[in-house]
Amino acid sequence: MLEDRKLDVLRAIVEDYVSTHEPVGSKTLVERHNLGVSPATIRNDMAALEEEGYIAQPHTSAGRIPTDKGYRLFVDRLSSVKPLTSAERRAIQSFLDGAVDLDDIVGRTVRLLAQLTRQVAVVQYPSLSRSSVRHVELVALTSSRVLLVLITNTGRVEQRTVELPGDMPDTLLGDLRSRLNTAVAGVRLAEAPDRLGGLVDRFTADLRPSVQAVVAALLESLVEQHEERVVMGGAANLVRFGPDFPQTIQPVLEALEEQVVLLRLLGEASDPSVLTVRIGHENPFERLTGTSVVSVGYGTESEMLAKLGVLGPTRMDYPGTMGAVRAVARYVGKIVAEA
Amino acid sequence: MLEDRKLDVLRAIVEDYVSTHEPVGSKTLVERHNLGVSPATIRNDMAALEEEGYIAQPHTSAGRIPTDKGYRLFVDRLSSVKPLTSAERRAIQSFLDGAVDLDDIVGRTVRLLAQLTRQVAVVQYPSLSRSSVRHVELVALTSSRVLLVLITNTGRVEQRTVELPGDMPDTLLGDLRSRLNTAVAGVRLAEAPDRLGGLVDRFTADLRPSVQAVVAALLESLVEQHEERVVMGGAANLVRFGPDFPQTIQPVLEALEEQVVLLRLLGEASDPSVLTVRIGHENPFERLTGTSVVSVGYGTESEMLAKLGVLGPTRMDYPGTMGAVRAVARYVGKIVAEA
DNA sequence: ACTGGCACTCCTGCGAGGCGAGTGCCAGGG
DNA sequence: CCCTGGCACTCGCCTCGCAGGAGTGCCAGT
Numbered sequence: 001m002l003e004d005r006k007l008d009v010l011r012a013i014v015e016d017y018v019s020t021h022e023p024v025g026s027k028t029l030v031e032r033h034n035l036g037v038s039p040a041t042i043r044n045d046m047a048a049l050e051e052e053g054y055i056a057q058p059h060t061s062a063g064r065i066p067t068d069k070g071y072r073l074f075v076d077r078l079s080s081v082k083p084l085t086s087a088e089r090r091a092i093q094s095f096l097d098g099a100v101d102l103d104d105i106v107g108r109t110v111r112l113l114a115q116l117t118r119q120v121a122v123v124q125y126p127s128l129s130r131s132s133v134r135h136v137e138l139v140a141l142t143s144s145r146v147l148l149v150l151i152t153n154t155g156r157v158e159q160r161t162v163e164l165p166g167d168m169p170d171t172l173l174g175d176l177r178s179r180l181n182t183a184v185a186g187v188r189l190a191e192a193p194d195r196l197g198g199l200v201d202r203f204t205a206d207l208r209p210s211v212q213a214v215v216a217a218l219l220e221s222l223v224e225q226h227e228e229r230v231v232m233g234g235a236a237n238l239v240r241f242g243p244d245f246p247q248t249i250q251p252v253l254e255a256l257e258e259q260v261v262l263l264r265l266l267g268e269a270s271d272p273s274v275l276t277v278r279i280g281h282e283n284p285f286e287r288l289t290g291t292s293v294v295s296v297g298y299g300t301e302s303e304m305l306a307k308l309g310v311l312g313p314t315r316m317d318y319p320g321t322m323g324a325v326r327a328v329a330r331y332v333g334k335i336v337a338e339a
Numbered sequence: 340m341l342e343d344r345k346l347d348v349l350r351a352i353v354e355d356y357v358s359t360h361e362p363v364g365s366k367t368l369v370e371r372h373n374l375g376v377s378p379a380t381i382r383n384d385m386a387a388l389e390e391e392g393y394i395a396q397p398h399t400s401a402g403r404i405p406t407d408k409g410y411r412l413f414v415d416r417l418s419s420v421k422p423l424t425s426a427e428r429r430a431i432q433s434f435l436d437g438a439v440d441l442d443d444i445v446g447r448t449v450r451l452l453a454q455l456t457r458q459v460a461v462v463q464y465p466s467l468s469r470s471s472v473r474h475v476e477l478v479a480l481t482s483s484r485v486l487l488v489l490i491t492n493t494g495r496v497e498q499r500t501v502e503l504p505g506d507m508p509d510t511l512l513g514d515l516r517s518r519l520n521t522a523v524a525g526v527r528l529a530e531a532p533d534r535l536g537g538l539v540d541r542f543t544a545d546l547r548p549s550v551q552a553v554v555a556a557l558l559e560s561l562v563e564q565h566e567e568r569v570v571m572g573g574a575a576n577l578v579r580f581g582p583d584f585p586q587t588i589q590p591v592l593e594a595l596e597e598q599v600v601l602l603r604l605l606g607e608a609s610d611p612s613v614l615t616v617r618i619g620h621e622n623p624f625e626r627l628t629g630t631s632v633v634s635v636g637y638g639t640e641s642e643m644l645a646k647l648g649v650l651g652p653t654r655m656d657y658p659g660t661m662g663a664v665r666a667v668a669r670y671v672g673k674i675v676a677e678a
Numbered sequence: 679a680c681t682g683g684c685a686c687t688c689c690t691g692c693g694a695g696g697c698g699a700g701t702g703c704c705a706g707g708g
Numbered sequence: 709c710c711c712t713g714g715c716a717c718t719c720g721c722c723t724c725g726c727a728g729g730a731g732t733g734c735c736a737g738t
Contacts, residue, residue, distance in 0.1 A: 025731050038681050043732065061688050061731050101499055139474045139490060149488065149496065151478065157488065159496050160440050235574055236592035249588075253575035364700050377712050382701065400700050400719045 008035065009045045010054055011078040014066050018315050023063030068280035068314060071292070075277050075318050082319035084327050088116065092331050099335065102126070102156060106231055109308060109332050114234025116324045119312035120252075122262050122295075125156070125229040126305035126336055133184045133192055136218065138177045143167045146214060150221045152189065162217040165209040172203075176211060180218065192222050228306070230262040241291075241313050248313075251287035256311075261285065265293050266307040272297025273304055275326055280314045290314055294321050298329040300337040308332065347374065348384045349393055350417040353405050357654050362402030407619035407653060410631070414616050414657050421658035423666050427455065431670050438674065441465070441495060445570055448647060448671050453573025455663040458651035459591075461601050461634075464495070464568040465644035465675055472523045472531055475557065477516045482506045485553060489560045491528065501556040504548040511542075515550060519557065531561050567645070569601040580629075580652050587652075590626035595650075600624065604632050605646040611636025612643055614665055619653045629653055633660050637668040639676040647671065 012033045016024040026039040026046060035042065046064055049055045054070035057063070066074065084092075095112050099105040106123050113121035137149040144167055150158045168176075183199055184192040196215055203211050235256065241248050255261045264284055275296045283293055295309025310325055351372045355363040365378040365385060374381065385403055388394045393409035396402070405413065423431075434451050438444040445462050452460035476488040483503045490496050507515075522538055523531040535554055542550050574595065580587050594600045603623055614635045622632055634648025649664055 023731090027731075039731095040681055040683090040733095041679085043734095044680090047733080057732085059687095059689060059731095061686085061729095063731070101497075134480070135478045135486070137476050137478070137488070139476070141473070147473070147490065149476070149490070151486065151488070151498070157496050157498050158440075159490070233596065236589060236596060239589045239592065250575060250578045253578065257572065257575060362700090366700075378700095379702095379713070380711055382703095383711090386702080396701090398718095398720055400698095400717090402700070 006045045014074045023065050025063035071279045079319045082323040110231050110233035117310045117321050119237050119310050120234045122232050123308040124306040132188045136180045148217050158221045164213050168210050232256050266295050294325050296329045298333040345384045353413045362404050364402035410618045418658045421662040449570050449572035456649045456660050458576050458649050459573045461571050462647040463645040471527045475519045487556050497560045503552050507549050571595050605634050633664050635668045637672040
């Protein structure tokens with residue numbers, strides 16, 4: 001009974017603090033939520049909660065604010081993911097349905113998430129380590145220069161030009177193109193390099209250097225695809241982080257410009273199919289104390305292709321944000337699967 | 340004589356204000372620059388300069404700061420573009436030489452510019468309105484689904500999938516591919532649509548719907564290429580804008596997330612081969628009062644492909660920024676020409 | 679176990695006052 | 709005619725001190 005009320009109090013504190021951004025005191029608490037007891041009683045509960053580390057006072061005589069531990073308990077046990085309104089769902093759908101290609105899907109997703117949550121959105125490109133080669137194309141630019149295009153089944157295209165040590169006649173180019181495609185088309189990116197093994201030996205010695213150059217470029221492209229790309233948007237929402245500005249915003253902006261940081265923010269969670277919330281110090285960067293990350297994987301039914309998420313101050317609306325992130329991930333997953 | 344000194348005073352005010360970010364008074368001015376006259380004399384000059392609108396006082400009794408008009412005069416007549424140190428030049432070169440493809444070049448350029456100027460960098464992708472079709476590739480995904488890939492001579496690749504109303508046999512696909520290429524390969528993007536005119540009629544009536552679908556998709560791709568892309572980086576440097584924060588940074592961050600805004604910031608200048616400086620109110624957005632844009636075109640000798648530039652507070656180091664922007668544009672131009 | 683009352687802490691806002699930077703003007707000298 | 713030193717004046721900024729008030733902890737009573 002007492003335990004129950006203490007949790008109610010914590011929930012009330014989190015909700016009030018999130019909406020007002022001000023430390024919340026016992027009196028305002030009983031006014032806004034009908035807890036059925038007097039402020040004095042609440043004060044006792046608050047003292048206990050503080051003792052246990054769930055809340056803290058910024059100053060001796062101010063209201064309480066939740067600690068990271070408090071938010072953690074709130075997220076784990078005191079709140080449920082808030083479903084979107086049907087209007088929001090329709091907005092998501094119509095916003096994403098207009099996308100024409102992968103870049104567009106990712107771009108729209110970032111903007112959508114940022115708008116919906118009014119925070120900073122991060123979206124990872126569908127990972128290609130699990131995707132496969134759809135087609136390899138060779139285009140002669142000059143007689144000693146070839147454009148290599150690698151197309152994957154997730155719709156990504158990687159191109160690079162190859163300088164050849166010698167000339168390459170058109171017939172050879174066609175031959176090489178078809179041999180490459182027989183070797184790697186439909187094969188997972190990770191396994192494709194193995195399939196290219198004996199290929200060079202099939203050509204006569206005088207052609208081998210040129211063939212070798214093309215194969216080498218293809219190998220590089222394949223490997224490079226493993227480098228995962230990440231897009232960020234909604235940085236203007238950082239302004240809402242608080243009036244305690246420069247200290248907060250500077251490191252965050254810096255962090256957000258580094259791909260590696262963004263990847264780790266999304267990446268390190270365990271099971272990608274489950275919504276992950278990392279609160280304050282729980283995330284892997286010192287500089288990002290005071291910010292929380294809500295992320296989840298998206299993809300087809302059979303496999304998660306990548307992750308997306310939202311980054312905001314620890315004092316964020318967790319239920320709402322979690323709802324938005326989950327909903328967007330589902331729609332994007334569907335769309336990626338169809339494409 | 341008097342005119343000369345007045346200009347010296349203006350130059351000194353701009354330089355001091357840019358480096359200290361504080362209104363500069365007559366006394367500190369004579370101390371830091373050896374003007375050879377007394378503060379009282381300077382005060383007279385300052386009064387004149389203020390009368391003419393080149394400088395202003397934030398408060399009745401504070402030093403002077405340059406107005407937009409003052410900066411304009413400074414840029415036009417009182418300063419010269421500062422050449423980079425050889426160390427900086429080497430840094431540019433080694434930083435850009437590692438680029439592997441167009442995306443990489445643009446990405447590196449943005450980061451480089453942001454680092455070099457410690458401001459916000461904006462780089463436009465090489466414009467395709469002037470570039471031409473290098474190759475059109477068709478890849479069958481299923482019997483009624485085709486992937487269309489458009490490759491341009493600036494190295495950009497645009498792909499999209501096409502749903503066909505009916506099946507398309509492989510032979511037809513090959514035929515269509517070669518016809519498309521004969522029609523548009525080497526042709527400027529803007530003119531390519533004209534070349535596709537009678538093409539559909541060459542096929543038998545039962546195939547026309549499918550051919551028509553492919554041609555329509557190609558037309559869309561061609562048109563869409565005209566939409567120019569822009570990349571921005573170095574947003575963390577916004578923090579340096581000033582201690583008068585939220586008002587300044589919020590609108591700027593918002594503006595920077597809109598491609599259209601970025602394009603207009605770079606785009607509207609007259610001759611792209613000449614370094615353009617747009618100061619404060621001179622730029623086309625109300626929200627960006629207080630920010631200046633330094634931009635220039637880059638490209639091959641024969642034609643400018645796109646623009647790049649830097650955005651910062653009006654109180655920026657114009658000579659240094661102009662030097663950096665110009666130098667980077669030259670190197671990028673070379674690299675794009677080679678690729 | 680909860681409540682009302684009470685003393686205590688300490689943050690916040692506000693106004694007064696002094697300080698100092700910077701100015702404009704004036705009279706004098708080269 | 710231009711420059712200079714001097715002087716009075718204006719104002720923004722900082723500091724200080726002083727309520728005011730929100731919130732707490734504790735205690736005694738029900």
